[in-house]
Amino acid sequence: MENVKAFFMACKGILDMQDVMLFSANDLLDGKNLDRVLTTIVEFARRMVNEFPPEDRPPELIVNMKRR
Numbered sequence: 001m002e003n004v005k006a007f008f009m010a011c012k013g014i015l016d017m018q019d020v021m022l023f024s025a026n027d028l029l030d031g032k033n034l035d036r037v038l039t040t041i042v043e044f045a046r047r048m049v050n051e052f053p054p055e056d057r058p059p060e061l062i063v064n065m066k067r068r
Helices: 002-013 025-029 034-051
Strands: none
Touching (some): 025 034
């Protein structure tokens, strides 16, 4: 739970993401609404790439949102 809180703090504080863009901790912990979790992570990565120089960016994130 501490890691989730730290992630939310980074999303809001560093990347200026609004609450409506974030998944809820219960979505992640209960394994429900995982599309929302993935959407938040993709938006986080997109903003990291746009906001930080290449040496501080996370590795490229490739997500396939196709349903099985």
